[in-house]
Amino acid sequence: MLSLVDSGSGTVVGTVRGENVLLDVYRTGSGPTLLLLHGAEGREADEAFTDALAERFTVVAPSHPGFGLSPRPDWCDSVDDLAYLYLEWLEQQDLHDVVVVGLQFGGWVAAEMAVRECSRIGRLVLVDPVGIKVGGREDRDITDVFAISRAELDSRNYADPAAGPGDLALAPHEDVLHIARNEEALALYGWEPYLHNPRLRRWLGRVHVPALVIWGAQDGIVSPEYGRAYADSIPGARFELVEGAGHRAQIEQPDTLAELVVEHAA
Amino acid sequence: MQYWHFSETAYPYLPPEETINSVRVTLPNGVIDPARAADLWDRYLAEWQVADECGLNVMINEHHATATCMDPAAPVIAGILGRITKDARILILGNPVANRKDPVRVAEEMALVDLLSHGRLEVGFVRGVPYEVSAVNSKPVMMSERMWEAIELIQKAWTTHDGPFSWEGRFFQQRHVNIWPRPLQQPAPPVWVTAMTPGSAARIADDNYVIASFLTGYEGTRKVFEAYRDRVAETGRPTPADDRFAYAALTYTGDTDEEGLEGARKLMWYVKANKVPFEFVQPPGYTPYFARAAGLRGERSAYDFKSLTLEDLIEEGIVFAGSPSTVRGQIEKFYEKVGGFGHLLLMGQAGFLEHDETVRGIRTFAEHVRPRLDDLFTAHPVAV
Numbered sequence: 001m002l003s004l005v006d007s008g009s010g011t012v013v014g015t016v017r018g019e020n021v022l023l024d025v026y027r028t029g030s031g032p033t034l035l036l037l038h039g040a041e042g043r044e045a046d047e048a049f050t051d052a053l054a055e056r057f058t059v060v061a062p063s064h065p066g067f068g069l070s071p072r073p074d075w076c077d078s079v080d081d082l083a084y085l086y087l088e089w090l091e092q093q094d095l096h097d098v099v100v101v102g103l104q105f106g107g108w109v110a111a112e113m114a115v116r117e118c119s120r121i122g123r124l125v126l127v128d129p130v131g132i133k134v135g136g137r138e139d140r141d142i143t144d145v146f147a148i149s150r151a152e153l154d155s156r157n158y159a160d161p162a163a164g165p166g167d168l169a170l171a172p173h174e175d176v177l178h179i180a181r182n183e184e185a186l187a188l189y190g191w192e193p194y195l196h197n198p199r200l201r202r203w204l205g206r207v208h209v210p211a212l213v214i215w216g217a218q219d220g221i222v223s224p225e226y227g228r229a230y231a232d233s234i235p236g237a238r239f240e241l242v243e244g245a246g247h248r249a250q251i252e253q254p255d256t257l258a259e260l261v262v263e264h265a266a
Numbered sequence: 267m268q269y270w271h272f273s274e275t276a277y278p279y280l281p282p283e284e285t286i287n288s289v290r291v292t293l294p295n296g297v298i299d300p301a302r303a304a305d306l307w308d309r310y311l312a313e314w315q316v317a318d319e320c321g322l323n324v325m326i327n328e329h330h331a332t333a334t335c336m337d338p339a340a341p342v343i344a345g346i347l348g349r350i351t352k353d354a355r356i357l358i359l360g361n362p363v364a365n366r367k368d369p370v371r372v373a374e375e376m377a378l379v380d381l382l383s384h385g386r387l388e389v390g391f392v393r394g395v396p397y398e399v400s401a402v403n404s405k406p407v408m409m410s411e412r413m414w415e416a417i418e419l420i421q422k423a424w425t426t427h428d429g430p431f432s433w434e435g436r437f438f439q440q441r442h443v444n445i446w447p448r449p450l451q452q453p454a455p456p457v458w459v460t461a462m463t464p465g466s467a468a469r470i471a472d473d474n475y476v477i478a479s480f481l482t483g484y485e486g487t488r489k490v491f492e493a494y495r496d497r498v499a500e501t502g503r504p505t506p507a508d509d510r511f512a513y514a515a516l517t518y519t520g521d522t523d524e525e526g527l528e529g530a531r532k533l534m535w536y537v538k539a540n541k542v543p544f545e546f547v548q549p550p551g552y553t554p555y556f557a558r559a560a561g562l563r564g565e566r567s568a569y570d571f572k573s574l575t576l577e578d579l580i581e582e583g584i585v586f587a588g589s590p591s592t593v594r595g596q597i598e599k600f601y602e603k604v605g606g607f608g609h610l611l612l613m614g615q616a617g618f619l620e621h622d623e624t625v626r627g628i629r630t631f632a633e634h635v636r637p638r639l640d641d642l643f644t645a646h647p648v649a650v
Contacts, residue, residue, distance in 0.1 A: 001556045078409075147400050147545055150562075168444070169564040180559035183550040184407060191405040 005006030029054025039104030052258035097122030156220030216245030271317035348383030360390030435589030446501030530587030535617020
């Protein structure tokens with residue numbers, strides 16, 4: 001089992017009905033604040049991208065409740081809860097002009113934050129985000145990650161499947177525990193409707209900050225066309241396709257993505 | 267001891283195993299020859315009638331999107347059995363309530379079947395097997411919590427007779443619950459809940475429901491039943507009677523040991539023809555994450571019987587098979603090892619065990635095993 005953070009090692013990100021919400025929060029770098037919201041890969045898997053961002057930003061990277069080493073309060077079971085929790089946290093710290101970077105599932109969380117309240121967000125960057133419905137009722141916009149083999153999952157998440165965790169029988173135990181815990185949290189938040197909120201797209205017009213949507217050209221989970229539709233739904237958003245990257249573009253092209261973020265935040 | 271004939275009503279005529287990825291969830295239903303499926307249903311129903319004629323009870327279950335069970339609507343079959351059997355108690359084990367979107371509908375179905383069968387229904391509730399969360403789009407996280415909220419809502423629906431009540435729970439919301447008709451058995455039909463691990467037993471014990479365990483063998487079953495008994499003792503109630511405990515085993519009785527084993531070999535289709543890929547066997551959240559991590563690393567699950575031989579399965583108390591005296595001995599031994607139980611669920615048909623073989627197995631059990639066991643164990647009436 002993993003040892004989750006406790007009141008000694010965790011960060012209080014909010015208080016809900018008198019109870020502190022404790023998360024595992026990683027902070028690194030210096031400069032303007034950048035809130036990095038991970039996807040199903042978990043915060044730990046984004047190390048190279050986090051390091052690249054840390055050269056220009058103070059990166060604040062929480063593990064969402066239920067992911068990584070963050071406990072999950074029983075009531076916390078929806079993306080809405082995550083969005084309100086992080087908005088509350090920005091307010092409590094009295095942060096302004098925060099660069100919010102959301103990766104895949106974390107991109108959905110970031111978008112849900114931005115449609116609710118942009119006053120503390122300076123720039124928004126979404127990397128292969130899920131969260132909206134684009135196609136018709138019989139179009140599977142988002143590959144069912146819970147219904148495919150590990151090999152297929154790697155080949156869809158990465159342009160080069162070798163960038164993925166590979167054969168889990170050979171992977172470090174700790175990593176496999178993280179994968180299992182992260183996938184459970186993903187199922188909790190995103191099982192039905194599957195990894196999207198049917199109402200989110202209609203409200204994306206409320207995102208009043210400059211937004212950049214980055215997409216891995218070889219994303220096999222969600223197509224670049226879906227990404228273009230996402231960007232088209234956010235007023236003035238820019239769309240960037242990155243070659244040599246799958247769904248988890250930050251893992252395969254960390255430096256390119258960090259440069260795009262720096263440029264967008266400038 | 268009460269005995270229940272059970273068939274999972276498979277459609278066993280499948281393409282070679284190496285040509286398919288899974289017998290569940292993704293196997294196209296184009297594989298089915300509808301006429302053959304209709305014939306199979308005729309014979310499965312006839313087998314339950316034979317069990318009834320022999321003085322046994324009958325048991326059915328429900329699964330979805332799988333060749334292993336052609337019954338995706340247990341209440342339909344239970345309603346039929348209510349009319350084509352005469353004396354048998356009819357057990358649905360069970361209604362997969364963590365996977366059913368509308369528990370009130372389940373309460374209505376059960377009330378209707380109870381009327382149709384003139385009060386012969388026993389209502390089992392199960393959480394639902396892991397394979398089916400994809401087939402029925404049911405979130406595999408917090409299933410147990412969902413199951414219990416559904417059971418509480420169903421119980422209240424059965425037992426409220428003074429007009430509508432509202433229910434605004436975590437998982438289910440209803441404005442006006444006032445089911446018509448209501449069950450014949452008062453205050454409600456007997457309830458069973460399955461448990462495969464000791465951790466599930468306490469909640470079942472608290473409601474005095476029958477606890478049922480499937481293919482868990484001597485050791486697993488003993489632990490599950492013990493957890494139930496411990497909980498009853500802890501809460502200061504009298505020792506529960508045997509009729510609170512049920513166990514399902516693959517069972518085939520022949521005239522000789524050889525014939526019994528031959529039948530059991532055919533029943534093993536149930537455990538051998540269950541080719542399902544990992545992603546459907548262990549969806550995230552169905553088991554604790556660290557247990558699933560072990561599965562991801564390739565460790566064998568406790569319920570993966572594929573590598574076991576018939577002899578292993580008999581040794582572990584998962585299969586009862588042989589001549590009448592052998593089967594009696596196996597059941598007596600099981601009774602001793604698990605601290606007693608009052609319901610034996612006889613999985614007496616599976617795969618390619620043909621109609622005449624199935625009927626022979628049922629009759630031989632009823633005529634030559636049951637009377638001797640009745641002499642040993644008090645024949646408890648089913649608690650109502």
